[in-house]
Amino acid sequence: MKIGGVVPLIACAGCMTASEPYPVVAVAALTGGASGITGSLEILGANSGKSNATEFDRRTLAAYRVRLPDSAPRRVRLYDARACDATEPLELLADLQLIRRVGDETHFFAQSVLVRGERLDVDTETAQAFVSLVPDTPSYVIGKIAVVQALDRDDGSPGAWLACGAFASVSLR
Amino acid sequence: MHRTLLPCLVALALLARGTARAGDPATPADPGAPTPPVDPAPDPTAPAAVARGELIEISGSAPEPAGAIALDGQVARRTAGALGEPLRALALLPGVTTSIAAVGYPIIRGTLPGESRYTFDGIEVPMLYHLLLGNQVIHPAFIGDLELRAGGHGAEHGQLLGGLISIAPATDAERTELHINLVEAGGFRAQRLSKTTSIAAAARVGTLAGAVKIYDSDAALYSVDQQTRLVHRLGNGDELTLTSLGAFDHVRLPPTPDVRTVQLGFHRLDARWSRERPGGGLRAGIQTEFDTVRSVTRFVRLPSPFPEIDEPPPRPPAREGGRSYGVRAYGDGELRLAPGLTLRAGLEAHHRTLVHRAPVFSLTDADDPFLGQADAVDSQAAWSALDLRIGRFTITPGIRGDSYHVDMPDLSVRHGDVDPRLAIAAELPGGGRAELAGGRYSAPPQVSVIDGPIAIGPLPMTEGTAALAGLSRSTQAQASLRVPLGAGWQGSFAAYHRDTDYAVDFGMIDKPFTSDELCAIGDNVSRTLAYRHVDVRAMGVEAMVRRDLGRSVTGWLSYSLGKIDRDLGFIRLPHDYDQRHTLAASAQWRRGAWLLGASAQLHTGRPVVYPHWRQCSPATPGFAATYDVLSEPTHLRRLPMIWRIDLRAEREYRFSHWNLRLYVEIQNASLTKEVLGYDLAREFDPPDHVTDERTLFIPLPIFGLEVAR
Numbered sequence: 001m002k003i004g005g006v007v008p009l010i011a012c013a014g015c016m017t018a019s020e021p022y023p024v025v026a027v028a029a030l031t032g033g034a035s036g037i038t039g040s041l042e043i044l045g046a047n048s049g050k051s052n053a054t055e056f057d058r059r060t061l062a063a064y065r066v067r068l069p070d071s072a073p074r075r076v077r078l079y080d081a082r083a084c085d086a087t088e089p090l091e092l093l094a095d096l097q098l099i100r101r102v103g104d105e106t107h108f109f110a111q112s113v114l115v116r117g118e119r120l121d122v123d124t125e126t127a128q129a130f131v132s133l134v135p136d137t138p139s140y141v142i143g144k145i146a147v148v149q150a151l152d153r154d155d156g157s158p159g160a161w162l163a164c165g166a167f168a169s170v171s172l173r
Numbered sequence: 174m175h176r177t178l179l180p181c182l183v184a185l186a187l188l189a190r191g192t193a194r195a196g197d198p199a200t201p202a203d204p205g206a207p208t209p210p211v212d213p214a215p216d217p218t219a220p221a222a223v224a225r226g227e228l229i230e231i232s233g234s235a236p237e238p239a240g241a242i243a244l245d246g247q248v249a250r251r252t253a254g255a256l257g258e259p260l261r262a263l264a265l266l267p268g269v270t271t272s273i274a275a276v277g278y279p280i281i282r283g284t285l286p287g288e289s290r291y292t293f294d295g296i297e298v299p300m301l302y303h304l305l306l307g308n309q310v311i312h313p314a315f316i317g318d319l320e321l322r323a324g325g326h327g328a329e330h331g332q333l334l335g336g337l338i339s340i341a342p343a344t345d346a347e348r349t350e351l352h353i354n355l356v357e358a359g360g361f362r363a364q365r366l367s368k369t370t371s372i373a374a375a376a377r378v379g380t381l382a383g384a385v386k387i388y389d390s391d392a393a394l395y396s397v398d399q400q401t402r403l404v405h406r407l408g409n410g411d412e413l414t415l416t417s418l419g420a421f422d423h424v425r426l427p428p429t430p431d432v433r434t435v436q437l438g439f440h441r442l443d444a445r446w447s448r449e450r451p452g453g454g455l456r457a458g459i460q461t462e463f464d465t466v467r468s469v470t471r472f473v474r475l476p477s478p479f480p481e482i483d484e485p486p487p488r489p490p491a492r493e494g495g496r497s498y499g500v501r502a503y504g505d506g507e508l509r510l511a512p513g514l515t516l517r518a519g520l521e522a523h524h525r526t527l528v529h530r531a532p533v534f535s536l537t538d539a540d541d542p543f544l545g546q547a548d549a550v551d552s553q554a555a556w557s558a559l560d561l562r563i564g565r566f567t568i569t570p571g572i573r574g575d576s577y578h579v580d581m582p583d584l585s586v587r588h589g590d591v592d593p594r595l596a597i598a599a600e601l602p603g604g605g606r607a608e609l610a611g612g613r614y615s616a617p618p619q620v621s622v623i624d625g626p627i628a629i630g631p632l633p634m635t636e637g638t639a640a641l642a643g644l645s646r647s648t649q650a651q652a653s654l655r656v657p658l659g660a661g662w663q664g665s666f667a668a669y670h671r672d673t674d675y676a677v678d679f680g681m682i683d684k685p686f687t688s689d690e691l692c693a694i695g696d697n698v699s700r701t702l703a704y705r706h707v708d709v710r711a712m713g714v715e716a717m718v719r720r721d722l723g724r725s726v727t728g729w730l731s732y733s734l735g736k737i738d739r740d741l742g743f744i745r746l747p748h749d750y751d752q753r754h755t756l757a758a759s760a761q762w763r764r765g766a767w768l769l770g771a772s773a774q775l776h777t778g779r780p781v782v783y784p785h786w787r788q789c790s791p792a793t794p795g796f797a798a799t800y801d802v803l804s805e806p807t808h809l810r811r812l813p814m815i816w817r818i819d820l821r822a823e824r825e826y827r828f829s830h831w832n833l834r835l836y837v838e839i840q841n842a843s844l845t846k847e848v849l850g851y852d853l854a855r856e857f858d859p860p861d862h863v864t865d866e867r868t869l870f871i872p873l874p875i876f877g878l879e880v881a882r
Contacts, residue, residue, distance in 0.1 A: 021586060022542060022584070022641060023583030045542055045583040045584075047545030047581050047641060048540075049530065049546070049548075052583070057540070060543075097699065110701035112688045113686045113699070114688060114805065115744050116744065116808075120744075122701050123742060123743070124702075125705060125706075126541075126543075
């Protein structure tokens with residue numbers, strides 16, 4: 001047990017200390033060139049005691065450390081491709097919907113949620129997608145690319161690529 | 174009332190009662206209790222501790238603060254509708270309701286039950302009822318007074334956003350009690366072991382095991398609990414207290430054919446030293462904690478209809494939950510610095526190790542790491558408050574610091590907060606009391622499990638869960654007034670405001686939003702949960718009139734008006750327990766050997782999700798019509814107003830050395846159906862869909878007998 005933390009807290013009346021760590025098992029470092037989008041998209045660990053190296057499973061993704069140049073929404077998708085310069089039609093691994101800047105963080109937003117008959121983009125902070133962290137299994141995501149895109153065009157086709165990065169594993173703790 | 178003063182006043186009150194009891198058939202607080210023997214031996218703690226010449230007012234019981242409501246445990250136990258369990262009587266107090274009628278988890282000013290705290294003599298009780306929904310885990314005879322403080326807690330209380338229910342131990346007057354009813358049998362004994370040592374012990378066992386075996390020989394249902402409290406007074410007036418509380422349940426569900434076994438229980442062992450002096454007091458203690466919530470499902474393979482095909486290997490048992498072990502050390506005290514100026518302060522450190530697998534309560538079904546369970550929790554707290562008495566006013570500024578370190582499967586998190594508190598109490602002319610209290614309050618996420626209409630909490634093995642999401646923080650203020658109305662009547666009034674930013678709102682975990690539209694075609698449908706960073710604002714007024722104990726008719730009438738909203742950032746919704754009007758009344762009437770009781774509750778409906786649906790295509794020859802149904806959190810409808818009457822009758826037979834009490838109680842004697850929610854039902858003639866009310870109808874009779882001496 002640690003008792004030392006109490007004394008500085010008393011001296012800090014009215015303030016708070018709060019760390020915001022979260023478990024990260026894979027990171028896609030985004031490079032966006034002229035778009036000004038940088039930072040990293042992160043796949044979070046389950047934090048439930050079960051192995052993080054599981055096959056096709058629902059995982060939480062965070063964009064807290066993605067830096068956007070403005071508050072405009074962008075779309076994030078994961079593609080089954082190993083390089084950001086891939087040109088052929090790419091297979092979609094997951095559509096993570098929107099990211100937006102919220103304060104000094106970037107949050108995921110669920111798009112077009114029905115709220116009392118109106119469609120709203122809802123701040124969910126994180127997004128969830130079914131991907132695998134086991135090599136040679138369907139939807140294996142390590143080495144595959146995450147792409148930040150402009151919003152879909154009016155005809156429904158995906159918007160232009162603004163930033164891209166490939167996921168790399170990170171060991172926890 | 175300062176907790177550290179309570180034992181001293183109780184001792185003084187006991188002395189006073191003991192003198193008054195000589196020749197009296199029963200004490201006013203427990204009209205049915207047999208006459209305890211009068212101990213002529215002087216209590217070493219009481220007169221010796223009083224400074225010569227100091228005036229001490231003995232009123233028979235410690236005056237309760239205006240911001241709290243005290244309820245005698247024996248009155249609570251005999252309240253109609255409580256089923257013999259004092260905790261259930263709390264639902265009749267102002268500001269309190271329950272998720273459904275038969276469930277005894279108090280929803281205090283709209284906070285989920287897991288956000289409130291239940292303590293026995295300062296020891297936190299991690300579960301309230303056997304099998305989560307059964308009888309309470311503490312023997313009713315072991316309970317003295319209950320005190321409900323719905324908000325505005327002082328600096329001595331931390332990690333708390335909801336209400337505080339403090340259960341005081343029963344007095345140490347010698348008595349014995351045996352009882353049996355349809356669901357349990359138990360015994361209680363309080364005895365003086367010497368002039369300086371007394372012990373109280375209770376144990377109960379569930380009686381449904383046999384009935385369950387008859388229903389299904391492969392099923393099992395066992396529940397036991399025990400409580401022991403040993404008090405030893407030292408020659409210098411100090412007191413040593415050893416308290417043991419424990420409850421354990423074992424359930425084997427009827428095979429499906431898979432066999433699921435669930436174990437649930439806790440134990441607390443608390444050793445405490447306390448010293449009371451006119452100039453102050455000290456208290457120090459250490460507590461061990463053990464919790465278990467385990468579920469094991471053994472999969473049974475049925476004979477294959479295709480024996481020629483090789484069978485897959487057998488599935489290993491699915492194990493959920495586990496055990497946790499903890500230790501808590503605490504110390505607090507008060508020191509009179511000057512006339513009218515008292516300093517109070519305390520320290521606390523707590524460690525808990527949790528050994529578990531997947532959570533039993535499906536909390537991480539969402540695979541959200543922010544809802545992860547803890548492997549270990551360390552918390553420390555320090556608090557201080559100053560009681561400054563100026564004339565009729567007592568001003569109590571306080572401050573509290575809490576620090577948490579939570580070890581989780583994938584990482585560790587650390588949180589801390591400092592919360593200022595302030596209370597101003599006034600003694601009014603004519604014996605009234607008033608209080609303004611409030612401050613800032615913080616706590617790690619506190620789990621409540623929402624299963625359909627039922628909200629359950631607190632739960633063992635959930636400490637540290639969702640700590641990754643951060644602390645919930647609340648700002649509270651309440652104004653309270655209590656005035657004597659004459660003829661034994663007392664009136665109390667309270668108004669409150671509470672604004673809480675929940676790190677995790679467990680009430681929103683089962684309410685997904687959707688992008689789906691009725692009859693829409695396409696598979697690009699998203700489901701969105703919004704349970705993090707939810708702002709809940711509650712405000713209301715409460716009023717209560719009650720008649721003192723010791724009269725032939727005693728009871729109370731309470732009314733609560735509340736408004737509770739959830740702000741999700743993108744929409745504001747009424748809270749699940751936004752019950753605007755709640756009216757409750759309870760009365761006990763003693764006439765000779767009979768004790769008759771009745772309780773009534775009336776509350777306006779709370780909002781629930783109301784499914785909406787549409788016919789997508791009409792029926793055509795050979796094809797049925799198709800329908801689509803949506804249940805989303807913004808489409809709400811208030812349940813109809815509900816009322817209920819509970820009745821109780823008790824007959825006492827007195828014998829030379831013992832009493833026999835027979836009682837019958839009927840919960841929901843008004844035969845009222847409670848609407849729990851709305852479902853979509855299909856009708857065939859003519860073919861159509863209708864929205865149907867999901868109802869609960871439990872007129873619950875219970876019979877029992879108590880033998881006491």
